[in-house]
Amino acid sequence: YKRFFSKAAKACSKLMGGKKTMCMNKFKADAVRAQIKDLQSATKGCVKTRNPEKCKKTINNKINSLSQKIQKISG
DSSP: OTHHHHHHHHHTTTOOHHHHHHHHHHHHHHHHHHHHHHHHHHGGGGGGSSOHHHHHHHHHHHHHHHHHHHHHHHO
């Protein structure tokens, strides 16, 4: 998640004002999407846990909160 921001800062450095904000928000949303993708692949590991239902529920709650975060970023 954090590794995307140095690339974003370099890519958006030439822009000013609102365009720079939009550029940074695009990179933030992409970083959150990558985090969601990792969490979705982690749900496959829930089968091996003692309580697979609880594991999936926890991961899905996190995915839902990240989806809401993307909506806030996108405006």
